[in-house]
Amino acid sequence: MMMLIGLACLGGGMLAAAVLPLYATVLLALLMAGLGKSCFDPAVQAYVGARVPWARRGLAVGLIEFAWAGSSLIGIPTVGWLIGRFGWHSPFLALGLLAASSVVLLAMLLPRVPVSRDSAPRSVPAGQGWRLLVRRRPALGGLGYSFCFAMANDFLFVIYGAWLELDFRLPLAALGSVSIVIGVAELIAESLTAFLSDRVGLARAVTGGVALTAAAYLLLPVVARTLPLALAALFLVFITFEFTVVSANGLFTELLPDARGTMMGAVGATGSSGRMVGALLGGYVWLWGGLAATGCVAAALSILALLSLRWGLRGWRPPSRMMDIP
Template sequence: MRPRSFNLQITIFLLIRTAINTCIRMVGPFLLVFARGIGADMTSMATAVSASMAASAVGPFLAEIADRKGRKAGMLLGLVIFTLGVGLVIVWPAYAAFLLALLLASLGNNLFLAAVQAYVGDQIPYEKRGVTLSILEISWAGAFIAGVPLVGFLIARAGWESPFISLFILGVLSIIGVFLLVPDVPVEKNAGESLNGLRFKLILNTPAALFGLALGFLVITGNNVISMIFGVWMEEAYGLKIAAIGAAATVIGFAELAGEGTVGLVVDRFGKGRTIAVGLIINILSAILPFFIGGSVAGALVWLFIFYFSFEVTLVAAIPLMTEILPQARATLMAVFLAASSLGMATGEFLGPRLYTAGGFTANVVAAMLVNLLGLIILPKVRRSK
């Protein structure tokens, strides 16, 4: 039975995720600021950012705790790891601490998010689950629209370390909030079951789960093939580095917000699979738009809005579907889904600059279209548990 404080819990989860996502998304815009603060060069900083994604590979193994010990335990573990990570920079403002902070923040985020998504899946029927999960995803756009500008405000007035101090305080408050508000609900388990990889074996033996993981990987890869290079494209195409890229960042943030809001309105009525399919089709078809409306900054921004809007619709609609593929291993599967998405991010970031160098922006657009087309082909294989 859903607890009376469930709506308050969702609000707290949304605020916590906005803070965590702000930590993750602030690095790109303020990379030079942080580099100067810790005395590192750009190459080393890029290595730190890339290495932080590797932490998600550990997440699924720890996330099994949320399937065994309860969702609350998984949330608290993720928040403690995140808080320790950002706190490390405060007491040790050096490159090594910055690298560890990003690693721990990424790992903590994946653990907390998987436990929250599993908790929502426990409390809300599948037919109504999409609305709540899409509300929680507003935190991703919210971090870019509100959190990152607030970080800039703090840095300008209190120095480059100030965001980490603020995030540490928010982390401590988040731990207290989850401890007090989220009930200790025992999860069903087999007698004698231990942390032995049983759920990973179940995932590997479930084709729908594997196709769902492949779908997440492909969608994120296609997005990051563009994300890694759109700034370079706009700079070289229009010569408006600061103005165009700044405007693009704002457009992307509102496109993400619009995509998350759209999913909340339609996904439960229209169907998770059909919403994903529409998002993929729009994203694939949008690949041809730069060749028709990309001759101006305004045209390029219109295309970016459509591209990121349809991507966000696809990804956010996939989350409630993934929560029902293996209910008995819900937290573990969602953590593996996050790991697959992070691997897709790394793949897209690796391929993006190389495609651009080899064939210009056209190569990136074609690559994004092809991986999303493959995602559309395998989508019918991603089915909820009967």
């Protein structure tokens, strides 16, 4: 139901902006799109957790996350083409029609998907789910990880454009091509999650991914002496970061199996809070100490995220019939 509500919010907002392309309507459309995404993402992750066996959870989440990379590699250029050919309001119509079509398809197809017997614990009411959330150490550790890891990435994300423009005289128009590098990194990361994380185990994949991401943050200011090296270092940062985030989403679907929707919604909320703090402070850190300070702070926050996760997972095991496959 929450997936349908999220898509309906997106579709309604986009179609309203297409029909009545005024500032207030567009602002409302963007607010509805954000609300819709906040409803849809936790719901689809919880749905996967309830219906896909643990041994294939990473594969399922990784395949779903291909849409994220596709939005960068395909969606952004398509929106640019639509604006150039049909005007700035045309993407709103296209997105609205796509969202409306998705509502119909989900309503028709989702009830036909059987529930996996490996992953169907008794659900609890929403209020009880929040009480469980604050009492379960694995859930609290996951939320601490989500906040710190998202904050670390935004310390870099909000300044990398200005850094490339200042240090390498990269024209502002050329910065759009950097999104292709990031999109390719995300696509590869989601492929790795889909086909590797279940084999090594989701908990081990996330732990290793956080450690590699912290190392990539530290490596970035050391090797970024030329533009190709800088882009390669950014590629490494985003591939390790995205692999870790997507693998963690698969792991988190089982940290609070009685209230998966509550858990995934809380993960999204803490991650958004971390990104907000990182976006607010990232520019100041870069102005104070340059890329070296940004890399060190991001690495330190990533290590803090790892410590929070390991604290939460201490003694945690999935049910024996759902253990990681070798």
